[in-house]
Amino acid sequence: SQQGEEDPQALSIQEGENATMNCSYKTSINNLQWYRQNSGRGLVHLILIRSNEREKHSGRLRVTLDTSKKSSSLLITASRAADTASYFCATDEGQGAQKLVFGQGTRLTINP
Amino acid sequence: GAGVSQTPSNKVTEKGKYVELRCDPISGHTALYWYRQSLGQGPEFLIYFQGTGAADDSGLPNDRFFAVRPEGSVSTLKIQRTERGDSAVYLCASSNLGGVLDTQYFGPGTRLTVL
Numbered sequence: 001s002q003q004g005e006e007d008p009q010a011l012s013i014q015e016g017e018n019a020t021m022n023c024s025y026k027t028s029i030n031n032l033q034w035y036r037q038n039s040g041r042g043l044v045h046l047i048l049i050r051s052n053e054r055e056k057h058s059g060r061l062r063v064t065l066d067t068s069k070k071s072s073s074l075l076i077t078a079s080r081a082a083d084t085a086s087y088f089c090a091t092d093e094g095q096g097a098q099k100l101v102f103g104q105g106t107r108l109t110i111n112p
Numbered sequence: 113g114a115g116v117s118q119t120p121s122n123k124v125t126e127k128g129k130y131v132e133l134r135c136d137p138i139s140g141h142t143a144l145y146w147y148r149q150s151l152g153q154g155p156e157f158l159i160y161f162q163g164t165g166a167a168d169d170s171g172l173p174n175d176r177f178f179a180v181r182p183e184g185s186v187s188t189l190k191i192q193r194t195e196r197g198d199s200a201v202y203l204c205a206s207s208n209l210g211g212v213l214d215t216q217y218f219g220p221g222t223r224l225t226v227l
Contacts, residue, residue: 031213041220042116042218042221043218044218045215045216045218098143098145099157099160099168099170100145100157102147103154104152104153105154
């Protein structure tokens with residue numbers, strides 16, 4: 001079963017615009033991570049945010065976490081064609097569980 | 113250093129056959145994970161190793177699936193009597209110590225097609 005749900009399922013924007021993707025989850029967590037996947041193969045780790053953090057930045061990425069609403073958002077600023085990919089949020093399930101539980105992903109297309 | 117590698121990159125087999133998928137984790141990583149990803153879905157957890165032992169195999173769908181990591185490094189996922197529903201991309205990941213705050217680094221995956 002999958003814990004997270006991403007919204008929207010697909011997003012298409014013009015190069016240079018900002019892209020925002022949302023993720024909701026169900027159980028308490030220790031951390032939430034965002035991954036990028038190109039062409040349905042290996043996942044690239046983007047950023048990890050701990051449950052006691054509310055916001056984190058990495059380059060053009062900004063992640064927020066609201067544990068009261070069990071939701072997170074990923075903002076990509078000044079998008080580039082190379083950002084075209086699927087983006088997944090993944091959580092642990094708390095209680096020391098090691099496995100990641102992924103959402104279904106957001107398919108982002110950046111139009112030149 | 114080298115990342116996680118998986119072989120083969122693609123595997124086509126016939127229904128009922130046995131397959132083995134191999135994962136080479138990042139050197140020194142004690143934790144290793146297997147996930148399965150169907151088309152249009154996010155990865156789903158199969159099994160987690162801490163060293164040589166399977167610490168959590170709750171994601172294995174049935175007893176046709178088995179995984180080993182005999183020396184605490186390379187792991188092999190074994191699927192017996194394959195079924196068409198087993199077709200998916202099988203992803204392997206490793207992390208340094210396996211803690212909940214450790215980043216999991218993924219390999220490129222093996223695309224399994226069962227005809």
